[in-house]
Amino acid sequence: MPPRRPDAHLPPFERVVADHGPTVLRVCRAMLSAADADDAWSETFLAALRAYPDLKPGANIEAWLVTIAHRKAIDVHRVHGRTPVPTETLPERASTTDLPGTGDDELWGEVAALPFTQRAALVYHYLGGMPYAEIGELLGNTAEAARRAASDGRAALRRRYSTETGSVK
Template identity: 60%
Template sequence: MSTRSRDAPPFESVVEQHGPMVLRVCRALLGPSPDADDAWSETFLSALRAYPALPAGANTEAWLVTIAHRKAIDVVRARQRRPVPVPDVPEPPRHDAPEAAGTGIWQQVAALPPRQRQVIAYRYLAGLPYSDIAAITGGTAAAARRAAADGIAALRRTLSTSEESR
């Protein structure tokens, strides 16, 4: 296994080229929050340490998305361990109220099951092929394709329902 040659692009150019895509993926998985920005930073810190050992022919984009995926999982696990203080227990939302339908696509994406949300982010934001998505998330390319199709179908149903209620 050969490692990066001396004529490999400097890491700064990797960040410049792939940074916006990795940030979009982090935000799709974690929402537009400081956690997504932290996951982006952690992704590139880890990538910086591992970059010299990256094989010369490796798909840098898929490699970075894999790291971002793992960092997002770490953030989700950390969120689950943290207590969330609230002044008052909120009233549960009424599903028959017009406000419950949501106002934007990101709310609808956030409501998808985690696997569908991940596959949609990797496919449509990062542009990765299903084989790379399967390697990142575990499973087969066919399962990734099915999760993407199910997620898109759910988004279409949800968005058409919210349009009809207006």
């Protein structure tokens, strides 16, 4: 007698698609536009095909497929939420803070010219009020490395700003 396959208790996947495909499509269409629903339906069955051999005996296949479809629909919504909306022109907004474009553009230009780690440490600490331990974690460094990056950034700004403008020593 040949060894039993782990998926021997499951009907052929083609029959699962034929039996439950319309239900999954209705779920996708209820949550998404028609074009997105078709894509989510396909993604649902691709994901299900990969996981199908490991499905437990007696599992509710339709509920399992609807759960996958629901998650695929959420993925589509997330993608659409991250997609920028093109516009002809950007709206002008007056700033109420002393940030780039609202005052000392020369200084902000110098800050922008700093290496990323120095700029990030300065901005997170002085504008964001974050302690160096959190900055280090955020940048994948230690608190000491974040403190050093901020110190190096301040020193570079002092050198550049005083050399170019002659106003700070």
